Amino acid sequence: MKNVYKDYYKILGISKDASIEEIKKAYRNLVKIYHPDLSRTKETEEMLKTINEAYKTLSNPKLREQYDKQIKDILEKPEENILSKVVKSITKNINIVVGEIQRFLEEISTDKILETLSNEELLQRLHFSDNEMVKIAALKVIKQRKKRSLIPYLIEIAQSSTTPNNLKEQIMKTLKELGYKNI
Numbered sequence: 001m002k003n004v005y006k007d008y009y010k011i012l013g014i015s016k017d018a019s020i021e022e023i024k025k026a027y028r029n030l031v032k033i034y035h036p037d038l039s040r041t042k043e044t045e046e047m048l049k050t051i052n053e054a055y056k057t058l059s060n061p062k063l064r065e066q067y068d069k070q071i072k073d074i075l076e077k078p079e080e081n082i083l084s085k086v087v088k089s090i091t092k093n094i095n096i097v098v099g100e101i102q103r104f105l106e107e108i109s110t111d112k113i114l115e116t117l118s119n120e121e122l123l124q125r126l127h128f129s130d131n132e133m134v135k136i137a138a139l140k141v142i143k144q145r146k147k148r149s150l151i152p153y154l155i156e157i158a159q160s161s162t163t164p165n166n167l168k169e170q171i172m173k174t175l176k177e178l179g180y181k182n183i
Contacts, residue, residue: 008054008067016068020059027055103133114141119150126171127157135167143174151180 009016012026032038034048057063114122114137125138142150157163158171 006050008058011050011054023058027051114138119147123153136170139170139174143177146178148178151175151178
């Protein structure tokens with residue numbers, strides 16, 4: 001079975017409890033309509049392939065049983081349906097994008113607030129804030145202000161055992177950009 005999402009019963013125009021004879025009769029009638037000698041369009045060619053696929057599956061008791069079971073599973077477990085999977089995937093991606101946008105907006109908002117603070121307040125945020133984003137934003141504002149007078153305080157924060165390594169690295173980069181050479 002190549003595609004369990006095709007309704008082979010509808011394609012052949014038969015009921016789900018159709019006998020082998022009914023399947024053969026429906027198949028023969030459809031083949032007469034879609035035979036390549038009567039019409040050579042791409043659509044009729046595709047339809048004939050689908051009719052053959054449906055007949056092959058439903059006329060073989062083992063394949064028919066497998067097909068019926070797969071269709072039943074799909075109908076009983078709609079969360080496993082491919083459309084559900086696509087919707088879940090899209091929703092997940094949308095949530096990721098929305099999260100990134102929110103983070104970006106928070107970062108912009110944080111930057112705007114921090115720009116209004118004094119150098120001492122920025123150093124306090126850098127050293128004592130529990131929010132890493134606030135620390136990085138405070139460091140960015142300090143770097144923008146290019147205040148070499150803050151170098152000793154930045155060195156002290158970088159040498160503190162409570163300062164996380166990634167923040168220490170950021171502080172070292174800032175020190176270099178401020179012209180501190182003894183790193």
